[in-house]
Amino acid sequence: MKSAIKQYVSQLAIPLAVIGVMSLVATSLAVSHVLAHQGYENYTLAKPVAMQRVIRQAQVDRFGGQVSSAFGINHSVATEFADWILEASERQDLAPELLASLVLTESSFRKHVRSNVGAVGPAQIRPDYWGNFCGADDLHDPEQNIYCGAQILSHLLERCGGDRTCALGAYNVGPYANRANAAARYVSKVDRYQDSLEAAASL
Helix, strand or coil, X not given: CHHHHHHHHHHHHHHHHHHHHHHHHHHHHHHHHHXXXXXCCCCCCCCCHHHHHHHHHHHHHHHHHHHHHHHCCCHHHHHHHHHHHHHHHHHHCCCHHHHHHHHHHHHCCCCCCECCCCCECCCCECHHHHHHHHCCCCCCCHHHHHHHHHXXXXXXXXXXXXXXXXXXXXXXXXXXXXXHHHHHXXXXXXXXXXXXXXXXXXX
16 A cells, blocks of 8 residues: 555656646746736746746757758757757847748858858858957857847848848848849748748648
Protein backbone atom coordinates (compact mmCIF):
# COMPACT_ATOMS: atom_id res chain seq x y z
CA MET A 1 0.00 0.00 0.00
CA LYS A 2 2.81 2.41 0.91
CA SER A 3 4.62 1.78 -2.38
CA ALA A 4 1.43 2.44 -4.34
CA ILE A 5 0.95 5.76 -2.55
CA LYS A 6 4.58 6.66 -3.17
CA GLN A 7 4.24 5.91 -6.88
CA TYR A 8 1.03 7.97 -7.11
CA VAL A 9 2.72 10.98 -5.44
CA SER A 10 5.75 10.77 -7.76
CA GLN A 11 3.44 10.76 -10.79
CA LEU A 12 1.79 13.92 -9.53
CA ALA A 13 5.08 15.75 -8.92
CA ILE A 14 5.64 17.15 -12.43
CA PRO A 15 2.02 18.23 -13.07
CA LEU A 16 1.90 19.89 -9.66
CA ALA A 17 5.14 21.75 -10.39
CA VAL A 18 3.72 23.04 -13.66
CA ILE A 19 0.49 24.05 -11.92
CA GLY A 20 2.57 25.86 -9.32
CA VAL A 21 4.43 27.89 -11.94
CA MET A 22 1.21 28.77 -13.76
CA SER A 23 -0.43 29.75 -10.48
CA LEU A 24 2.47 32.09 -9.73
CA VAL A 25 2.04 33.75 -13.14
CA ALA A 26 -1.72 34.07 -12.65
CA THR A 27 -1.26 35.50 -9.16
CA SER A 28 1.25 38.04 -10.45
CA LEU A 29 -1.17 39.22 -13.12
CA ALA A 30 -4.03 39.39 -10.63
CA VAL A 31 -2.01 41.47 -8.16
CA SER A 32 -0.96 43.82 -10.92
CA HIS A 33 -4.59 44.21 -12.04
CA VAL A 34 -5.83 44.98 -8.52
CA LEU A 35 -3.10 47.54 -7.85
CA ALA A 36 -3.80 49.28 -11.14
CA HIS A 37 -7.46 49.74 -10.16
CA GLN A 38 -6.38 51.20 -6.83
CA GLY A 39 -4.45 53.98 -8.56
CA TYR A 40 -0.99 52.45 -8.39
CA GLU A 41 1.43 52.16 -11.31
CA ASN A 42 0.86 48.96 -13.25
CA TYR A 43 4.07 46.94 -13.04
CA THR A 44 3.40 43.37 -14.13
CA LEU A 45 5.54 41.00 -12.07
CA ALA A 46 7.99 39.05 -14.19
CA LYS A 47 7.27 35.47 -15.17
CA PRO A 48 9.67 32.92 -13.71
CA VAL A 49 12.88 32.94 -15.72
CA ALA A 50 12.73 29.21 -16.41
CA MET A 51 9.26 29.53 -17.92
CA GLN A 52 10.38 32.47 -20.08
CA ARG A 53 13.25 30.39 -21.42
CA VAL A 54 10.98 27.46 -22.25
CA ILE A 55 8.52 29.72 -24.08
CA ARG A 56 11.34 31.50 -25.94
CA GLN A 57 12.95 28.25 -27.03
CA ALA A 58 9.60 26.98 -28.29
CA GLN A 59 9.22 30.13 -30.39
CA VAL A 60 12.73 29.77 -31.80
CA ASP A 61 12.22 26.08 -32.62
CA ARG A 62 8.89 26.76 -34.32
CA PHE A 63 10.18 29.65 -36.41
CA GLY A 64 13.38 27.79 -37.24
CA GLY A 65 11.27 24.91 -38.52
CA GLN A 66 9.31 27.30 -40.74
CA VAL A 67 12.50 28.83 -42.14
CA SER A 68 14.01 25.41 -42.81
CA SER A 69 10.87 24.13 -44.52
CA ALA A 70 10.14 27.24 -46.60
CA PHE A 71 13.68 28.07 -47.68
CA GLY A 72 15.36 24.65 -47.73
CA ILE A 73 17.88 25.76 -45.10
CA ASN A 74 19.63 23.22 -42.86
CA HIS A 75 17.51 22.91 -39.71
CA SER A 76 20.28 23.68 -37.22
CA VAL A 77 21.35 26.75 -39.21
CA ALA A 78 17.74 27.90 -39.55
CA THR A 79 17.18 27.57 -35.80
CA GLU A 80 20.36 29.50 -34.96
CA PHE A 81 19.31 32.31 -37.29
CA ALA A 82 15.72 32.16 -36.00
CA ASP A 83 16.88 33.20 -32.53
CA TRP A 84 18.68 36.29 -33.90
CA ILE A 85 15.88 37.19 -36.30
CA LEU A 86 13.15 36.95 -33.66
CA GLU A 87 15.16 39.07 -31.23
CA ALA A 88 15.98 41.71 -33.86
CA SER A 89 12.38 41.80 -35.08
CA GLU A 90 11.06 42.33 -31.57
CA ARG A 91 13.55 45.13 -30.93
CA GLN A 92 12.58 46.99 -34.11
CA ASP A 93 8.88 46.05 -34.27
CA LEU A 94 9.25 44.19 -37.58
CA ALA A 95 7.59 41.02 -38.83
CA PRO A 96 10.16 38.22 -38.41
CA GLU A 97 8.99 36.77 -41.74
CA LEU A 98 10.00 40.01 -43.44
CA LEU A 99 13.44 40.10 -41.84
CA ALA A 100 14.08 36.42 -42.57
CA SER A 101 13.10 36.97 -46.21
CA LEU A 102 15.48 39.92 -46.44
CA VAL A 103 18.32 37.82 -45.02
CA LEU A 104 17.63 35.05 -47.54
CA THR A 105 17.59 37.56 -50.40
CA GLU A 106 20.79 39.23 -49.25
CA SER A 107 22.95 36.27 -48.27
CA SER A 108 21.08 32.93 -48.43
CA PHE A 109 21.75 32.64 -44.68
CA ARG A 110 25.53 32.67 -45.07
CA LYS A 111 27.24 34.14 -42.04
CA HIS A 112 30.44 35.55 -43.47
CA VAL A 113 29.68 36.44 -47.09
CA ARG A 114 31.14 39.65 -48.53
CA SER A 115 30.02 41.46 -51.69
CA ASN A 116 32.26 43.14 -54.26
CA VAL A 117 31.21 46.55 -52.91
CA GLY A 118 32.15 45.71 -49.33
CA ALA A 119 28.78 44.70 -47.86
CA VAL A 120 29.22 42.02 -45.21
CA GLY A 121 27.29 39.38 -43.34
CA PRO A 122 23.80 37.91 -43.48
CA ALA A 123 22.06 41.27 -43.93
CA GLN A 124 24.78 42.54 -46.33
CA ILE A 125 25.62 45.79 -44.56
CA ARG A 126 28.33 48.21 -45.61
CA PRO A 127 30.24 49.15 -42.44
CA ASP A 128 31.40 52.43 -43.98
CA TYR A 129 27.76 53.51 -44.47
CA TRP A 130 25.98 52.03 -41.47
CA GLY A 131 28.55 51.06 -38.82
CA ASN A 132 28.17 54.23 -36.77
CA PHE A 133 24.40 54.30 -37.25
CA CYS A 134 24.00 50.87 -35.72
CA GLY A 135 26.66 51.30 -33.05
CA ALA A 136 27.79 47.74 -33.75
CA ASP A 137 31.22 46.65 -32.53
CA ASP A 138 31.69 44.08 -35.29
CA LEU A 139 29.38 43.79 -38.29
CA HIS A 140 31.22 40.61 -39.30
CA ASP A 141 29.53 38.98 -36.31
CA PRO A 142 26.32 37.51 -37.79
CA GLU A 143 24.19 38.26 -34.72
CA GLN A 144 25.19 41.95 -34.64
CA ASN A 145 24.84 42.08 -38.40
CA ILE A 146 21.21 40.95 -38.32
CA TYR A 147 20.39 43.36 -35.49
CA CYS A 148 21.90 46.16 -37.57
CA GLY A 149 19.96 45.10 -40.66
CA ALA A 150 16.72 45.23 -38.68
CA GLN A 151 17.63 48.66 -37.34
CA ILE A 152 18.35 49.97 -40.85
CA LEU A 153 15.10 48.55 -42.26
CA SER A 154 13.11 50.05 -39.39
CA HIS A 155 14.76 53.42 -40.04
CA LEU A 156 13.94 53.22 -43.74
CA LEU A 157 10.34 52.27 -43.03
CA GLU A 158 10.01 55.34 -40.83
CA ARG A 159 11.65 57.48 -43.49
CA CYS A 160 9.29 56.07 -46.14
CA GLY A 161 6.22 56.71 -43.99
CA GLY A 162 5.64 52.99 -43.46
CA ASP A 163 5.76 52.17 -47.19
CA ARG A 164 7.29 48.69 -47.27
CA THR A 165 8.12 48.78 -50.99
CA CYS A 166 9.92 52.10 -50.60
CA ALA A 167 11.88 50.87 -47.56
CA LEU A 168 12.97 47.58 -49.13
CA GLY A 169 13.97 49.30 -52.36
CA ALA A 170 16.06 51.81 -50.40
CA TYR A 171 17.66 48.96 -48.43
CA ASN A 172 18.76 47.36 -51.68
CA VAL A 173 19.90 50.27 -53.86
CA GLY A 174 20.36 53.02 -51.27
CA PRO A 175 18.09 55.85 -50.16
CA TYR A 176 19.24 58.21 -52.91
CA ALA A 177 19.90 55.85 -55.83
CA ASN A 178 17.77 56.16 -58.95
CA ARG A 179 17.54 52.47 -59.85
CA ALA A 180 13.84 51.74 -59.88
CA ASN A 181 14.02 48.51 -61.89
CA ALA A 182 16.64 46.93 -59.63
CA ALA A 183 14.68 47.96 -56.54
CA ALA A 184 11.46 46.50 -57.97
CA ARG A 185 13.13 43.14 -58.68
CA TYR A 186 14.53 43.06 -55.15
CA VAL A 187 11.16 43.84 -53.54
CA SER A 188 9.46 41.18 -55.67
CA LYS A 189 11.98 38.57 -54.53
CA VAL A 190 11.54 39.46 -50.84
CA ASP A 191 7.76 39.31 -51.30
CA ARG A 192 7.92 35.81 -52.79
CA TYR A 193 10.11 34.55 -49.99
CA GLN A 194 7.87 36.08 -47.34
CA ASP A 195 4.79 34.49 -48.93
CA SER A 196 6.52 31.08 -48.82
CA LEU A 197 7.52 31.54 -45.19
CA GLU A 198 4.03 32.59 -44.12
CA ALA A 199 2.55 29.63 -46.00
CA ALA A 200 4.90 27.28 -44.12
CA ALA A 201 3.44 28.54 -40.84
CA SER A 202 0.06 27.06 -41.71
CA LEU A 203 1.38 23.59 -42.56
